[in-house]
Amino acid sequence: MRAAVTILAVAALASVPLWLRDPYLLNALITTGIFVIGAMSLNLLLGFTGQLSLGHIAFFGIGAYVSALTSLGFDVGLPGDVRLVHAPWPPIAGFLLAILVAGMCGYFVGLLSFRVRGAYFVIVTISFAEVVRLVALNWVELTQGPLALTNIPSIALPLPGLGELTLRTKMQNYYLVLVVALVAYLLIARLVHSHFGRAMRGLMENETLAVSVGIDVTRTLTVAAVISAAIAGAAGSLYAHYIRIIDPEVFAFINTVTMVIMVISGGKGSLAGPVVGGLIFGLLPVALRPVMAPEAQWIAYGGVLIAILFVLPRGIVPSLAQRFIRRRSGAPALASVALTETGAKEPA
Amino acid sequence: MERGVLEIRDMVCGYGGVTALRGISLDVKAGQLVALIGANGAGKSTTLRAISGLVPPRAGQMRFEGIDITGARPPRVLASGIAHCPEGRRVFPHMSVEENLDMGAYLRRGSGEIAADRDRIYAEFPRLAERRRQAAGTLSGGEQQMLAIGRALMSRPRLIMFDEPSLGLAPNIVERTFAIIRGIRDAGTTVLLVEQNAFAALEMCDHAYLLENGRIVLSGAGSELIENEHVRKAYLGG
Amino acid sequence: QTIKIGVNEPLTGAFAASGTYVVNGAKIAADEINAKGGILGKKIELVIEDNKSNPTEAAAVAEKLITSDKVPVLMGAWGSSLTLAVMPKLMEYETPMVVETSSSGKITTTGNPFIFRISPPSAVEAAAFKGIVDKLALKKVDFLVINNDWGRGTAEDFSKMMKDKGISIGLVETMDQGAQDMSAQLSKIKSSDSETVIVTTAVDQLTLIFKQAAALGLKKRIITTGGSQNPDQIIAQAGAAANGTMHLTTFLPWFPDKTPNPEATNYFITEWKKRGFEFAGCTESFRGYDGIRTAAAAIEKAGKAEPAAIKAALWDINIKGLNGDIVFRKSGPEGKESGQSQPNVYLIEINDGKVELKTL
Amino acid sequence: MTARSIAMTIEQVAVRFGGLVAISDMSFTVGEGEIVSLIGPNGAGKTTAFNVMTGFLTPSAGQVTYQGTTLTGLKPHQIADLGLIRTFQRTSVFPNDTVYDNLLIGLHRQGRVRLLDAILGLPGARASERRLRQRASELIEWVGLERRAHDAAGSLSYGEQRLVGVALALAAEPSMLLLDEPVSGMNASETHRFVELIRSVRDRGITILLVEHDMPMVMTVSDRIVVLNYGRIIAEGTPDVIRNDPAVIEAYLGHGAGRA
Amino acid sequence: MSEFLQHLVNMLVLGGTYALLGIGLTLIFGIMNVVNFTHGVLYTFGAYIMFIVVQQLGLNFFLALPVAVLAGWLLGAAIELTLLRPLRGSDIDTTMLVMIGAWIAMQSGTLWIWGGVAKSVATPFPEAPLVLGPVSVSWLRLFVLAAAAMLILVTYFLINKTSLGRAMRATFQDHDTASLMGVNVDMIYTSTFAIGSSLAAAAGALLGPVYVIFPQMGDLAAVKAFAIVILGGLGNITGAVIGGFILALAEELGAGYVSSGYRDAMGFVIIIAVLIFRPTGLFARAERVG
Numbered sequence A: 001m002r003a004a005v006t007i008l009a010v011a012a013l014a015s016v017p018l019w020l021r022d023p024y025l026l027n028a029l030i031t032t033g034i035f036v037i038g039a040m041s042l043n044l045l046l047g048f049t050g051q052l053s054l055g056h057i058a059f060f061g062i063g064a065y066v067s068a069l070t071s072l073g074f075d076v077g078l079p080g081d082v083r084l085v086h087a088p089w090p091p092i093a094g095f096l097l098a099i100l101v102a103g104m105c106g107y108f109v110g111l112l113s114f115r116v117r118g119a120y121f122v123i124v125t126i127s128f129a130e131v132v133r134l135v136a137l138n139w140v141e142l143t144q145g146p147l148a149l150t151n152i153p154s155i156a157l158p159l160p161g162l163g164e165l166t167l168r169t170k171m172q173n174y175y176l177v178l179v180v181a182l183v184a185y186l187l188i189a190r191l192v193h194s195h196f197g198r199a200m201r202g203l204m205e206n207e208t209l210a211v212s213v214g215i216d217v218t219r220t221l222t223v224a225a226v227i228s229a230a231i232a233g234a235a236g237s238l239y240a241h242y243i244r245i246i247d248p249e250v251f252a253f254i255n256t257v258t259m260v261i262m263v264i265s266g267g268k269g270s271l272a273g274p275v276v277g278g279l280i281f282g283l284l285p286v287a288l289r290p291v292m293a294p295e296a297q298w299i300a301y302g303g304v305l306i307a308i309l310f311v312l313p314r315g316i317v318p319s320l321a322q323r324f325i326r327r328r329s330g331a332p333a334l335a336s337v338a339l340t341e342t343g344a345k346e347p348a
Numbered sequence B: 001m002e003r004g005v006l007e008i009r010d011m012v013c014g015y016g017g018v019t020a021l022r023g024i025s026l027d028v029k030a031g032q033l034v035a036l037i038g039a040n041g042a043g044k045s046t047t048l049r050a051i052s053g054l055v056p057p058r059a060g061q062m063r064f065e066g067i068d069i070t071g072a073r074p075p076r077v078l079a080s081g082i083a084h085c086p087e088g089r090r091v092f093p094h095m096s097v098e099e100n101l102d103m104g105a106y107l108r109r110g111s112g113e114i115a116a117d118r119d120r121i122y123a124e125f126p127r128l129a130e131r132r133r134q135a136a137g138t139l140s141g142g143e144q145q146m147l148a149i150g151r152a153l154m155s156r157p158r159l160i161m162f163d164e165p166s167l168g169l170a171p172n173i174v175e176r177t178f179a180i181i182r183g184i185r186d187a188g189t190t191v192l193l194v195e196q197n198a199f200a201a202l203e204m205c206d207h208a209y210l211l212e213n214g215r216i217v218l219s220g221a222g223s224e225l226i227e228n229e230h231v232r233k234a235y236l237g238g
Numbered sequence C: 001q002t003i004k005i006g007v008n009e010p011l012t013g014a015f016a017a018s019g020t021y022v023v024n025g026a027k028i029a030a031d032e033i034n035a036k037g038g039i040l041g042k043k044i045e046l047v048i049e050d051n052k053s054n055p056t057e058a059a060a061v062a063e064k065l066i067t068s069d070k071v072p073v074l075m076g077a078w079g080s081s082l083t084l085a086v087m088p089k090l091m092e093y094e095t096p097m098v099v100e101t102s103s104s105g106k107i108t109t110t111g112n113p114f115i116f117r118i119s120p121p122s123a124v125e126a127a128a129f130k131g132i133v134d135k136l137a138l139k140k141v142d143f144l145v146i147n148n149d150w151g152r153g154t155a156e157d158f159s160k161m162m163k164d165k166g167i168s169i170g171l172v173e174t175m176d177q178g179a180q181d182m183s184a185q186l187s188k189i190k191s192s193d194s195e196t197v198i199v200t201t202a203v204d205q206l207t208l209i210f211k212q213a214a215a216l217g218l219k220k221r222i223i224t225t226g227g228s229q230n231p232d233q234i235i236a237q238a239g240a241a242a243n244g245t246m247h248l249t250t251f252l253p254w255f256p257d258k259t260p261n262p263e264a265t266n267y268f269i270t271e272w273k274k275r276g277f278e279f280a281g282c283t284e285s286f287r288g289y290d291g292i293r294t295a296a297a298a299i300e301k302a303g304k305a306e307p308a309a310i311k312a313a314l315w316d317i318n319i320k321g322l323n324g325d326i327v328f329r330k331s332g333p334e335g336k337e338s339g340q341s342q343p344n345v346y347l348i349e350i351n352d353g354k355v356e357l358k359t360l
Numbered sequence D: 001m002t003a004r005s006i007a008m009t010i011e012q013v014a015v016r017f018g019g020l021v022a023i024s025d026m027s028f029t030v031g032e033g034e035i036v037s038l039i040g041p042n043g044a045g046k047t048t049a050f051n052v053m054t055g056f057l058t059p060s061a062g063q064v065t066y067q068g069t070t071l072t073g074l075k076p077h078q079i080a081d082l083g084l085i086r087t088f089q090r091t092s093v094f095p096n097d098t099v100y101d102n103l104l105i106g107l108h109r110q111g112r113v114r115l116l117d118a119i120l121g122l123p124g125a126r127a128s129e130r131r132l133r134q135r136a137s138e139l140i141e142w143v144g145l146e147r148r149a150h151d152a153a154g155s156l157s158y159g160e161q162r163l164v165g166v167a168l169a170l171a172a173e174p175s176m177l178l179l180d181e182p183v184s185g186m187n188a189s190e191t192h193r194f195v196e197l198i199r200s201v202r203d204r205g206i207t208i209l210l211v212e213h214d215m216p217m218v219m220t221v222s223d224r225i226v227v228l229n230y231g232r233i234i235a236e237g238t239p240d241v242i243r244n245d246p247a248v249i250e251a252y253l254g255h256g257a258g259r260a
Numbered sequence E: 001m002s003e004f005l006q007h008l009v010n011m012l013v014l015g016g017t018y019a020l021l022g023i024g025l026t027l028i029f030g031i032m033n034v035v036n037f038t039h040g041v042l043y044t045f046g047a048y049i050m051f052i053v054v055q056q057l058g059l060n061f062f063l064a065l066p067v068a069v070l071a072g073w074l075l076g077a078a079i080e081l082t083l084l085r086p087l088r089g090s091d092i093d094t095t096m097l098v099m100i101g102a103w104i105a106m107q108s109g110t111l112w113i114w115g116g117v118a119k120s121v122a123t124p125f126p127e128a129p130l131v132l133g134p135v136s137v138s139w140l141r142l143f144v145l146a147a148a149a150m151l152i153l154v155t156y157f158l159i160n161k162t163s164l165g166r167a168m169r170a171t172f173q174d175h176d177t178a179s180l181m182g183v184n185v186d187m188i189y190t191s192t193f194a195i196g197s198s199l200a201a202a203a204g205a206l207l208g209p210v211y212v213i214f215p216q217m218g219d220l221a222a223v224k225a226f227a228i229v230i231l232g233g234l235g236n237i238t239g240a241v242i243g244g245f246i247l248a249l250a251e252e253l254g255a256g257y258v259s260s261g262y263r264d265a266m267g268f269v270i271i272i273a274v275l276i277f278r279p280t281g282l283f284a285r286a287e288r289v290g
């Protein structure tokens, strides 16, 4: 049943470029798809370990810069009269390096998260993202700072024996994003349904109890952070090669907020949540654009967000699933557990 | 059934899809100590929560001193004279022992009398006096339980409900706590007591109710229940 | 039947105020043209889209304007990073764009033949300023610039020019776009040994800088660049703190007679006031006005509303803009040059709450 | 009994919180397979001692050794990996998961597979998953919560949650179990049943250190009792010795303890 | 040396500003546990009220301050009643997202009503600064510092010394038990949010005239406020004040002696460093396990 829905959804998404000819809409779908991948990676942290990263765009941006710089090449001076020169590599190498480097950054942030949790983790991630943004802005020799990296090449897939296929058209890029999104989805699904997923959930719900039964906090959270950051880095790389220009603005806080909106509105801790939330809030601006004044569009955007949460406070997917199940079985679903009835929930 | 200061009629109560109480009627007479016993999950705590307004009843009627308190919110129930010392201590973790006690007297006016009551509680539980400034969340389990009992006493109610007050207390402190409870009953305060230490509860109460699966299955004087075969087997370990 | 011109500007987000000014200027131009019967016998229609001050959106908006609205030419996208993000789309769909505000040198040097810029990059400004540095007897200058392409570019180009003139360069301080407290930077500048500070940023930060410099007792000469100063707004908001400050500007709405095209300037200013806009907005909005007139002139010259023809025609137009002749010269790598027009640059000074023109 | 090998040694442990001395100079041992009770007045330092033994607190002085390993500096999960598992005095469950899932989480130590195997869904990982499910069901049956297996643990009554806590500790496959007031919130009959449970656990060779205020239970189940007061050990011995120790009666049992 | 003195004086006035930003949020985020994304908008709102009262209505500057505080209180109460109360008991992330929605909508509303052009407010203070030897400081900022100190003291007293403050803390530590103590928790929720909001509006009203007033002015302020609150430890007013001064010091010295490009980075680096050494802020609450 579940699998059927998933396969249907994938088939529907795969068919889009076959009937949708409007490049503008396709473009919107591609950028939305890229952010959905970012949102899925955020969901791995927020929804499954309970750690809210409000600096998640840092990994995305790092992926974008690493990928762009790898494919453009650079020449920078380091302290001590050393020059670091890198000749351009194919973009696909950039894509892989982006995953690697972002994953490494995730490792460090994951180590930090061993020490700080909750609100404190939130601010550490914001700080991390700000520091990275300021480095991108001020290390002009490497990143061109605010002058932006331009002319980033499109991704080219090496085809054994046939040379390369450069992905220039919208349709090609659409399928590229779809494939990366699918891989990320499956990876996350496997992970959270495994033994690791349970360890993450245990830590999220009651850390003291979790460690007392032998769950290693650092390892579990680091694994989650590394995978999450690596996926975000992949998304960032796709972004850089698709938009083809990148400047420190990609680290803007609002981009993280967009991902957070996608995750929580869709339903954190549900695999399909960020996809559903992402498609809605990625495409909502496109739908609003023709019908109202620019300021009003934002007001409507905020209003829709609030309205969704009022009707479906646990996010679209979990709340609907709950209703659906209740209707089907006639029995009331698990009450959202009133934590307060059983042991005071302490403020974070 | 004779009417009491607290009368409950056919009360039904639950959480989400779960029905915890399936029609409960009980009467607590003025100045009496009434015990409520039952197995884990029988609905004892839910009964107390329903009376104090934490869980709104789905059906039924509650009157206290003749006034209808069905569906009243906790502050109104407290203002009408019923205090509830909840299960699981529930101290305010980031407030000091003294502040926790002061919260118990939140609705009272007159700082002199409040201070006197506080001193009386410190005298009953010297351990709390030693720890006036300690954050309640860092107290040991038993210390927290003493604090919770003391806090409930601070409101000077006409009816006080204790949910497992002896939980986690050392034997000598349990004795003292039961002595305090008998003492306030003797001073005229009505008491509704939920206890897992069923033997002690039945021994000191004036009247007792046995709750099973959200229903009252037995009631009578404490001594009667102690003698009851079913009670002995299921609750007194003998 | 109308001829469409796409307008890609920030109407919400950080640059909303400026983008809105530019759009209002653009509307005056469109109405003026239509009142005179339009071009090629058709009215022109502005298709205005908000790029939300966000590069990704700017690119998406360009895509929409070109593919859904089928505009043959665009104007945009205010900030350099916004414009840079749009540029690959121009290549993809081979549609020209008139760039009205962006100042990054990169825009015309990366080899995008669909770019036609009417605003001066900082190098042009620096060159214009070169003539008067002797008169101002500059010896050593500090810079305080916004930390983006515009500010950084200005600091670079002006330093280069001044070094050639034998003027020494002291501190180069930056501030984040959106920063409100520049006291730390100003305190540092206060204790340096230069006598002049060159400041580059948008009007809001300029106001703050003047106020904060006054509060710190900073007595150096301040010269601003970039032409988005809105001196009137500064006078209104910074008060006496603005006295004695000098500004490089590209438009002189205070002295219509001294502008290259007094008639057009007068018309524009009258119309601007008639529509109830604040006078202070003129120094930004005139670019929208000029930009649309440029695009319209090119369509007229091309004789048809098609991108390729308009692109070709843009090389041939010569119209009198509000701040000088708009004529595009080639810039950038051979074979795929962008167009760059050379506007006039003026130096003004604020004294006793009034704007004075310094003759260069 | 003296011939037993020693499972745990506590040597001169001291704990201070600011100016407050919670434990001073505490030393005792627990033999393999023994049931030892740690009792004492409220605030005597029993839970604190558990926190030291399980790595949640670093003592200001002294050390704890378990089966030859010094626990100093080990993190709680590493200590759990040695088979030293505790329960908590306050109810402690994973509130939003069902009782069944709680136990699956508790079975973490048995369920370890390599990350890659899990992600790729290799057969090893799947087989391990089946074993875990089997074991979880057994444990639920064992504590008698079958009826509640698919309810969120947070919606259980207080006493039921305490049972889940004990089941969770057993799920972690302890070689030594530290129980912090396991029967508080249970009535006499339920306590009886629990004593049987504990005995069966011990019969499987698991060492038990028990903190409990229920004297009848402590006296029946313990091989040996250690009494703490104000962070110091004031008595140590068999239940019969402790029951009649005047210092213990004075500080802890009270004079009504005859009922015990 | 004189430059250093000037930096110290700047730090003092900036720190006062930051402390003021921090305390309102410490109530709502630190005590109520609501990740309040509208804090910045309320700050902006306070500034616009100042603008309306002084510039558009032509009323007295000192009168405008209490008006802004009152307006902030009302708007805060309205937000609590309409947006937060219906979601009481939902998870913290859900309320956070609702606040994000409110932030986006309200900020765009501000843009719609007042436009993007920055506004400024005339003040009755002399433009010439107070000069003390090598350092100068504006009178307006001295006034802001004094007003901030007063608001901070009042808030501190309210939260830590009054029965209302005690009820607030109790409510957000365990609202069921607080209601058993007789606390009207609905009233506490609304008034805590309203008081926090009025402090945000007060900060905006005081700082609007110092800086300029525009729709996004609250964004940066809010990020800093979050950092300050967490640096000082959640819900700790003294901590928030000290956190504010530490952040100001880091920024001032960072810009003065490291590089102005990294001015804001300094603050964030300090935050990361502090949290590595004291993972629950400078003034952690005592906790225990078991």
Ligand SMILES: Nc1ncnc2c1ncn2[C@@H]1O[C@H](COP(=O)(O)OP(=O)(O)OP(=O)(O)O)[C@@H](O)[C@H]1O
Pocket: A335, A337, A338, A341, A342, B015, B016, B018, B019, B020, B038, B039, B040, B041, B042, B043, B044, B045, B046, B047, B087, D154, D155, D156, D157, D158, D159, D160, D185
């Ligand atoms: N917050 C809640 N959400 C859902 N169900 C609940 C909740 N609290 C209690 N219940 C259910 O209501 C029933 C009665 O619970 P209650 O707490 O009243 O039992 P009790 O008699 O006090 O038991 P104990 O002796 O274990 O404290 C139980 O089946 C319990 O699972």
Ligand SMILES: Nc1ncnc2c1ncn2[C@@H]1O[C@H](COP(=O)(O)OP(=O)(O)OP(=O)(O)O)[C@@H](O)[C@H]1O
Pocket: B138, B139, B140, B141, B142, B143, B168, D017, D020, D021, D022, D040, D041, D042, D043, D044, D045, D046, D047, D048, D049, D089, E286, E287, E288
């Ligand atoms: N984190 C802490 N900060 C300050 N004091 C603490 C802390 N943890 C424990 N204490 C104090 O140390 C003493 C010992 O506490 P502990 O919890 O070990 O007692 P206990 O013996 O388990 O008592 P109980 O039988 O009541 O559970 C208590 O007085 C308690 O108040």
Ligand SMILES: [Mg+2]
Pocket: B044, B045, B046, B087, D157, D158, D159
């Ligand atoms: Mg109960």
Ligand SMILES: [Mg+2]
Pocket: B140, B141, B142, D046, D047, D048, D089
């Ligand atoms: Mg204890």
